[in-house]
Amino acid sequence: MCGRIVHRGPDAEGVHVGPWIGLGQRRLSIIDLSDRANPPLSNEDGTIWIVLNGEIYNYRELREELIGRGHVFGTASDTEVIVHAYEEFGPDCVSRFNGMFAFALWDGRQRRLFAARDRFGEKPFFYAPTGRTLVFGSQPKTILEDPDLTAEPDFAAIDAYLTLQYVPSPASAFAGIRKLPPGHILLCGTDGRLRIEPYWAPPAPAPSSAGREMLRRRLRDRLEEAVASRMVADVPVGAFLSGGIDSATVVALMARYSSAPVKTFSIGFGEPGFNELPFAAMVARRYGTDHRELVVEPGDGALVTELVRHYNEPFADSSALPTYYVSALARSEVTVALSGDGGDESFGGYERYGRVRAWQAVDRVPAAIRRAGAGAVRALAEALPDPNLGARMERAATMVEADLPERYRLQFSTFKPQEKRALYTPEFRSKLAEPGAAGDLFLAANDDPLAWMTRHDQRHYLPDCLMVKADIASMAHSLELRAPLLDHRLVEFAATIPSGLKRNGHEGKLILKEAVADLLPPALLDRPKTGFGIPLAHWLRTSWSDLLRATLCDDRAARRGIFDPQRLALMVDQHLAGSRDWSNRLWAALMLELWFREFID
Numbered sequence: 001m002c003g004r005i006v007h008r009g010p011d012a013e014g015v016h017v018g019p020w021i022g023l024g025q026r027r028l029s030i031i032d033l034s035d036r037a038n039p040p041l042s043n044e045d046g047t048i049w050i051v052l053n054g055e056i057y058n059y060r061e062l063r064e065e066l067i068g069r070g071h072v073f074g075t076a077s078d079t080e081v082i083v084h085a086y087e088e089f090g091p092d093c094v095s096r097f098n099g100m101f102a103f104a105l106w107d108g109r110q111r112r113l114f115a116a117r118d119r120f121g122e123k124p125f126f127y128a129p130t131g132r133t134l135v136f137g138s139q140p141k142t143i144l145e146d147p148d149l150t151a152e153p154d155f156a157a158i159d160a161y162l163t164l165q166y167v168p169s170p171a172s173a174f175a176g177i178r179k180l181p182p183g184h185i186l187l188c189g190t191d192g193r194l195r196i197e198p199y200w201a202p203p204a205p206a207p208s209s210a211g212r213e214m215l216r217r218r219l220r221d222r223l224e225e226a227v228a229s230r231m232v233a234d235v236p237v238g239a240f241l242s243g244g245i246d247s248a249t250v251v252a253l254m255a256r257y258s259s260a261p262v263k264t265f266s267i268g269f270g271e272p273g274f275n276e277l278p279f280a281a282m283v284a285r286r287y288g289t290d291h292r293e294l295v296v297e298p299g300d301g302a303l304v305t306e307l308v309r310h311y312n313e314p315f316a317d318s319s320a321l322p323t324y325y326v327s328a329l330a331r332s333e334v335t336v337a338l339s340g341d342g343g344d345e346s347f348g349g350y351e352r353y354g355r356v357r358a359w360q361a362v363d364r365v366p367a368a369i370r371r372a373g374a375g376a377v378r379a380l381a382e383a384l385p386d387p388n389l390g391a392r393m394e395r396a397a398t399m400v401e402a403d404l405p406e407r408y409r410l411q412f413s414t415f416k417p418q419e420k421r422a423l424y425t426p427e428f429r430s431k432l433a434e435p436g437a438a439g440d441l442f443l444a445a446n447d448d449p450l451a452w453m454t455r456h457d458q459r460h461y462l463p464d465c466l467m468v469k470a471d472i473a474s475m476a477h478s479l480e481l482r483a484p485l486l487d488h489r490l491v492e493f494a495a496t497i498p499s500g501l502k503r504n505g506h507e508g509k510l511i512l513k514e515a516v517a518d519l520l521p522p523a524l525l526d527r528p529k530t531g532f533g534i535p536l537a538h539w540l541r542t543s544w545s546d547l548l549r550a551t552l553c554d555d556r557a558a559r560r561g562i563f564d565p566q567r568l569a570l571m572v573d574q575h576l577a578g579s580r581d582w583s584n585r586l587w588a589a590l591m592l593e594l595w596f597r598e599f600i601d
Contacts, residue, residue, distance in 0.1 A: 025051040032077040054101035121182030121463025165316035202458035203495040205451035226487035227253040238263035238334035243279025246340030252519040301547035316588035323473035342485035346494040348503035537583035
């Protein structure tokens with residue numbers, strides 16, 4: 001099992017086997033580089049053992065507190081802090097940790113496994129009850145080394161993936177393998193009974209009565225604390241630097257706490273609409289960083305199949321590719337890098353928030369009239385000779401009569417409901433008798449649409465998509481990636497900022513921009529938001545066209561029984577001809593078929 005994830009920990013390997021338990025870990029050395037800190041670690045009498053993936057940022061403060069309570073440490077590592085915190089506080093210790101982590105701790109006295117995952121799922125934890133054992137690990141491929149397990153697809157999870165572009169927790173793409181949700185603990189005794197309980201959830205909005213200026217100052221203080229705490233390491237630390245506000249803010253604050261130039265790393269593309277290198281360079285010049293840039297080319301598609309191998313589950317966020325490249329670039333000089341992940345969810349940055357809120361205007365029309373109008377639009381759409389226009393009109397009709405969660409689902413979805421109806425084979429639909437795993441994601445909305453959407457993304461999209469992308473792409477190169485904007489104290493404070501200070505009709509991150517205005521170039525603050533995307537539509541029509549057609553239009557894909565072969569081939573033809581942009585759908589289908597070939601066939 002350890003041999004399957006050497007890339008996640010190239011520096012050391014440790015195994016502990018005892019009555020009832022076997023623990024193994026590959027180590028990426030970050031804190032206390034000595035051999036005595038190699039995993040697994042234990043308490044003084046060897047009754048408690050632990051393996052940890054990640055970091056506890058407040059380990060120094062906790063260590064001092066625990067020493068004051070009489071605990072004796074044998075290392076200077078953050079891992080050992082968890083052992084003694086568990087001895088002192090039991091499973092409640094997890095609420096005291098500020099960090100990104102997935103750990104498994106064996107309590108020999110109580111014959112109990114205690115595992116936990118950090119609040120935002122920055123680090124993964126998969127597990128599988130086999131009937132005889134509980135098997136767990138950082139990736140499904142480690143778990144599948146167990147002889148009691150076989151790789152079988154979970155079709156409901158695949159249906160959810162085709163909606164969301166990722167497999168939402170607690171499901172995985174493999175039948176019988178589950179994910180421990182973020183902000184949860186797992187307890188399992190030798191009787192095999194599992195208890196999975198939450199210890200934290202993204203905070204509900206609690207608007208503060210403080211004035212705008214006070215909130216702005218407090219926000220700046222929280223940002224500085226979050227960045228400073230994530231710069232602690234016994235190895236070189238750098239930062240990803242895009243052309244956006246979030247990563248630029250992290251770099252600007254790092255420069256304040258660093259005695260040497262911050263090492264920064266940026267990725268660009270030859271296509272001007274996707275190239276943010278000039279904006280990243282502005283920040284690098286302003287703070288005199290030791291800056292590295294790389295312009296990415298699509299290649300022949302070999303990296304696409306490499307990504308499938310690393311991600312273990314079908315994963316269709318195409319920004320995984322630039323994240324993979326920038327991680328490789330950073331690892332050539334540092335072992336730890338800071339990123340700007342998390343700002344959009346706390347401060348209303350995504351453009352989809354504005355698009356969904358704009359549909360609220362139609363809610364002034366009585367529901368009965370809206371339903372009648374939507375029905376008329378659908379009837380017209382069916383009579384139109386242009387199927388593309390008809391599909392857009394049908395989606396507009398749905399938006400008119402839907403509530404907030406349904407509008408958000410439609411805005412967010414990769415494959416829309418009507419596209420699934422047309423594309424899914426009867427064979428695949430027959431395997432989806434139960435509601436898909438995506439069903440629980442879209443909960444009832446509260447009165448504040450922006451607060452509901454941001455909290456929804458903090459609970460689902462952020463941990464199950466963005467953090468998966470970041471963890472897998474970075475650890476593929478043995479790079480630890482830290483996200484200061486996901487400091488839970490910062491996120492909890494952001495929940496007290498009224499939505500009107502975060503986003504107006506067309507612009508997000510308002511108060512964040514005000515809080516860091518003195519740190520960033522005006523051109524960066526004023527530019528519209530762009531995602532960390534790739535020229536996917538163009539690359540699928542050019543460099544990756546052979547891979548696309550050869551994978552999705554052959555007999556092997558047809559026998560898979562997921563998509564109607566003729567309809568899928570038509571989508572490929574339309575995209576390659578330039579008559580319709582199906583890039584996001586085709587990319588999701590491509591990554592799914594390649595996953596089947598890599599892990600199931």
